Amino acid sequence: xxxxxxxxxxxxxxxxxxxxxxxxxxxxxxxxxxxxxxxxxxxxxxxxxxxxxxxxxxxxxxxxxxxxxxxxxxxxxxxxxxxxxxxxxxxxxxxxxxxxxxxxxxxxxxxxxxxxxxxxxxxxxxxxxxxxxxxxxxxxxxxxxxxxxxxxxxxxxxxxxxxxxxxxxxxxxxxxxxxxxxxxxxxxxxxxxxxxxxxxxxxxxxxxxxxxxxxxxxxxxxxxxxxxxxxxxxxxxxxxxxx
Amino acid sequence: xxxxxxxxxxxxxxxxxxxxxxxxxxxxxxxxxxxxxxxxxxxxxxxxxxxxxxxxxxxxxxxxxxxxxxxxxxxxxxxxxxxxxxxxxxxxxxxxxxxxxxxxxxxxxxxxxxxxxxxxxxxxxxxxxxxxxxxxxxxxxxxxxxxxxxxxxxxxxxxxxxxxxxxxxxxxxxxxxxxxxxxxxxxxxxxxxxxxxxxxxxxxxxxxxxxxxxxxxxxxxxxxxxxxxxxxxxxxxxxxxxxxxxxxxxxxxxxxxxxxxxxxxxxxxxxxxxxxxxxxxxxxxxxxxxxxxxxxxxxxxxxxxxxxxxxxxxxxxxxxxxxx
Ligand SMILES: Cc1cc2nc3c(=O)[nH]c(=O)nc-3n(C[C@H](O)[C@H](O)[C@H](O)COP(=O)(O)OP(=O)(O)OC[C@H]3O[C@@H](n4cnc5c(N)ncnc54)[C@H](O)[C@@H]3O)c2cc1C
Ligand SMILES: Cc1cc2nc3c(=O)[nH]c(=O)nc-3n(C[C@H](O)[C@H](O)[C@H](O)COP(=O)(O)OP(=O)(O)OC[C@H]3O[C@@H](n4cnc5c(N)ncnc54)[C@H](O)[C@@H]3O)c2cc1C
Numbered sequence: 001x002x003x004x005x006x007x008x009x010x011x012x013x014x015x016x017x018x019x020x021x022x023x024x025x026x027x028x029x030x031x032x033x034x035x036x037x038x039x040x041x042x043x044x045x046x047x048x049x050x051x052x053x054x055x056x057x058x059x060x061x062x063x064x065x066x067x068x069x070x071x072x073x074x075x076x077x078x079x080x081x082x083x084x085x086x087x088x089x090x091x092x093x094x095x096x097x098x099x100x101x102x103x104x105x106x107x108x109x110x111x112x113x114x115x116x117x118x119x120x121x122x123x124x125x126x127x128x129x130x131x132x133x134x135x136x137x138x139x140x141x142x143x144x145x146x147x148x149x150x151x152x153x154x155x156x157x158x159x160x161x162x163x164x165x166x167x168x169x170x171x172x173x174x175x176x177x178x179x180x181x182x183x184x185x186x187x188x189x190x191x192x193x194x195x196x197x198x199x200x201x202x203x204x205x206x207x208x209x210x211x212x213x214x215x216x217x218x219x220x221x222x223x224x225x226x227x228x229x230x231x232x233x234x235x236x237x238x239x240x241x242x243x
Numbered sequence: 244x245x246x247x248x249x250x251x252x253x254x255x256x257x258x259x260x261x262x263x264x265x266x267x268x269x270x271x272x273x274x275x276x277x278x279x280x281x282x283x284x285x286x287x288x289x290x291x292x293x294x295x296x297x298x299x300x301x302x303x304x305x306x307x308x309x310x311x312x313x314x315x316x317x318x319x320x321x322x323x324x325x326x327x328x329x330x331x332x333x334x335x336x337x338x339x340x341x342x343x344x345x346x347x348x349x350x351x352x353x354x355x356x357x358x359x360x361x362x363x364x365x366x367x368x369x370x371x372x373x374x375x376x377x378x379x380x381x382x383x384x385x386x387x388x389x390x391x392x393x394x395x396x397x398x399x400x401x402x403x404x405x406x407x408x409x410x411x412x413x414x415x416x417x418x419x420x421x422x423x424x425x426x427x428x429x430x431x432x433x434x435x436x437x438x439x440x441x442x443x444x445x446x447x448x449x450x451x452x453x454x455x456x457x458x459x460x461x462x463x464x465x466x467x468x469x470x471x472x473x474x475x476x477x478x479x480x481x482x483x484x485x486x487x488x489x490x491x492x493x494x495x496x497x498x499x500x501x502x503x504x505x506x507x508x509x510x511x512x513x514x515x516x517x518x519x520x521x522x523x524x525x526x527x528x529x530x531x532x533x534x535x536x537x538x539x540x541x542x543x544x545x546x547x548x549x550x551x552x553x554x555x556x557x558x559x560x561x562x563x564x565x566x567x
Contacts, residue, residue: 013496013516017383026380037497092348092358118381118496122360123339127316127348136317136429139345142490152432156491157341158253158444160436166429173345176483176497177490208357208392212374215385217522223529223542229553229560232528235544237564240526242448242505243472 001055001146003046004108006099006125007039007074008117009067019214026119026214035070037181038114040077042174044182046112047078049146056080058106062089062098068197075192076184082195087202090210092120096128097205103133110151111171115140126173136170142177245280245302246272247332249323249350250295251314251342252287253436260338260445262298262406267399268336269299269409270365275334280304281413282326284311284319289415296413298406303415310422314342318426320349325420327354327394334373339398340444347398357390363403363502363523373397381496381519401445402502443492446475448505451494451521453479455510455531455550459487464554465509471561477501479511495520510550513538530554 011017012032019027035043046057059074061067062085071082085098103111111133116123123139130137142161143154146168153164153172184192226232236243248268250261268279281300283292285307292303306322323346327335335350337343339361351358359366359375363385366375373395379386443449450469456462462476469476476492483493494501496519506524511517513529513536521527522541529542532549539545546553 011380013381013519017380019384092360093351096348096352120379120386121377121381122358123344124348124351124358124360127345128352130317131320131349131352134425137345137349138429139316140341155341155345157434157436158258159440159442160434161491162431162435163433164429164431170429175490176493206392208351208355209359209388209390211379211386212389213387214379215387217383217385220527220541220543223539223545225539225545225547227546229546229557232544232546232557233560233564236505236526236528240505240543242526243561243564 001050001053001109002107003050003055003057004103004106004111005039005043005046005057005059005074005079006111006113007043007059007061007070008036008114008119009033009061009063009070010036010117010119013037013118017216019216023213023215033070035074036114036117038116038174040181041176041178042112042114043074043077043079045174045179047182048179058083060085060099060102062087062095062202064088071197072192073184075195075197076188077182078188080195082197084197084199085202086199090207092122092124092128093208094205096125096132098202099125100129100132101203102200103129109168111169113171113173115173115175123173126171130171133171136166137172138164138170139173141172141174144172144178245278245330245332246275247280247282247327247330247335248300249282249335249337251338251340252283252285255285255287255291257291257294258445259406260340260401261295263401263404264336264338264399265295265298265300266406266409267365267404271334271336272299274368278302280330280332282306282323284322285314286312292415293413296411297408299409299411301411301413303413304418305415306418306420308419310427313431315427315429316342316345316349317429318422320346320353321423321426322420323350324353326418333394335396337396337398339400343398347396351396354394354396355392356394356396357392358396358398359388359390360398362397362399365404366397378500378523382500382522383519400502402447441473441475443475443477443499443501446501447503448472448474449477449501449503449524450474450507450509451477451479451511452482452509453511454481461551462488464551464558468554468558468561471558471565479517508538509554511538512536513541
């Protein structure tokens with residue numbers, strides 16, 4: 001089985017998010033970058049699936065050269081090889097077009113993405129690529145299993161879950177529950193340095209949307225400390241008006 | 244050039260999010276001096292469909308055929324894109340629900356439209372560009388997205404636009420699109436839905452608990468408080484990782500993002516990753532035995548003490564309040 005895992009390079013979850021002075025750009029200074037946590041889950045599941053078989057796991061990132069340490073980390077987790085599409089992504093449509101273009105030239109049985117990228121929170125890439133490749137896509141996948149070419153998928157729905165089945169190829173946006181993230185071991189880290197990382201030029205894509213400005217959330221007012229539950233209920237009713 | 248709004252039903256009924264998106268579309272239509280066409284796919288009775296007119300739909304298109312009874316994102320996206328074309332709609336609105344997240348990008352790709360995912364406010368217009376605010380960096384920031392493409396799809400976050408009544412008289416039209424077999428090559432085998440529970444992303448009140456609860460055996464008091472409030476239950480990541488609660492309850496940067504009117508955090512320390520998923524809640528109450536817990540810094544109301552003692556008393560106080 002040939003699996004393609006899409007990874008995005010995002011600020012560490014503990015990062016303070018700040019912007020430049022005119023609020024048009026994310027301030028990257030002092031920020032540690034990691035593999036998007038959901039993509040780490042997708043990658044770990046992909047590595048699990050090919051273990052002990054002749055299957056391969058290719059990771060793809062659309063990004064400039066600064067994402068390479070993140071790609072090497074994915075190779076250390078156990079990917080076979082990597083591709084970087086050399087462009088600073090502009091929006092999810094741009095990213096999806098690059099991935100779809102690359103995937104049409106290859107042919108993958110399974111394409112995995114995370115349910116969403118924790119930077120721009122689009123939750124778009126899986127369904128966009130699915131549409132561009134004319135294959136089924138399932139966003140927010142909690143679990144999946146493959147038997148021959150048939151795949152059974154559990155997706156999250158409001159208040160429950162839905163179980164779907166289809167034939168490969170398919171693209172999934174994976175969430176927690178699919179598997180536990182794998183921690184790279186020493187052998188993985190050593191071998192990652194020499195695994196192939198191919199850099200390819202981006203294809204031209206018209207821009208459909210851009211971000212014009214960023215804002216930080218307004219700080220909340222001072223907390224009111226309350227001593228007893230009746231007083232709390234009273235405040236929630238009369239002041240906050242939520243009860 | 245009507246505004247097209249797709250309304251999702253659950254087992255033939257519209258949830259609040261359906262009225263939210265119709266009302267959102269109506270606000271745009273007013274600004275653009277046009278009208279709202281609502282599109283419903285699946286088996287929904289006419290009296291349920293008519294409710295959409297009460298929130299501003301002046302035309303209701305229903306697609307109710309056997310092959311499209313159940314939600315399949317590919318097939319539904321084809322129907323929505325076709326309806327957008329026949330209505331000559333350049334703006335398509337839908338809910339950024341779990342299903343919406345799998346659907347909106349497909350609709351946008353079919354129409355080569357720009358997609359604003361997770362909109363939290365009404366858009367503004369300058370010339371043919373549309374600007375709309377959305378959350379970014381997992382609730383740690385907001386971004387204003389400009390859609391420059393001619394066609395625009397807006398996926399509106401649940402609970403971010405209060406439905407406003409606007410009575411219209413709407414005719415119901417039935418559309419019977421031909422469905423491409425290639426759009427149906429995925430089968431739904433089972434749907435499991437806990438109907439007695441309030442769904443977390445849409446809940447107006449959320450009662451959430453963390454490691455301070457000590458173990459799963461202590462969750463009965465959390466569920467009782469939630470039941471008294473008509474709230475959904477949620478938890479921190481280590482709680483679902485330990486299997487004390489299902490993953491579907493995990494909120495935060497790597498879990499579900501919620502923005503209820505009231506979020507009650509019990510025995511949760513307030514780690515940055517947790518706060519990212521809950522900080523847009525309108526009112527936050529924190530109950531923690533440690534007065535130095537970081538969560539108090541972002542709370543509106545706080546109580547210091549043992550959750551196992553406070554929570555049952557709070558439940559009783561809520562019940563007493565509701566009985567009045
Ligand atoms: C310096 C810089 C500036 C950027 N500026 C912007 C900007 O202004 N506006 C904007 O929208 N985006 C910007 N991006 C791109 C952003 O990081 C995302 O790659 C892209 O926007 C998709 O985001 P999303 O939230 O829609 O992804 P989602 O649809 O939420 O992502 C889902 C999944 O798709 C895959 N994926 C996402 N992005 C990539 C990628 N780049 N390569 C490979 N797989 C990926 C991952 O598996 C991810 O889990 C910028 C990136 C960089 C590095
Ligand atoms: C990549 C990454 C992603 C993450 N994503 C998330 C996420 O999405 N969501 C999330 O929640 N976490 C996330 N985390 C974990 C996060 O960093 C914290 O570890 C976690 O939120 C802590 O959970 P907690 O508050 O339940 O437990 P703790 O931090 O252990 O806090 C327990 C709290 O309970 C209080 N307490 C103890 N006993 C009592 C009592 N009897 N009565 C009242 N209070 C009591 C304590 O004072 C303490 O404040 C992530 C971490 C990483 C590295």
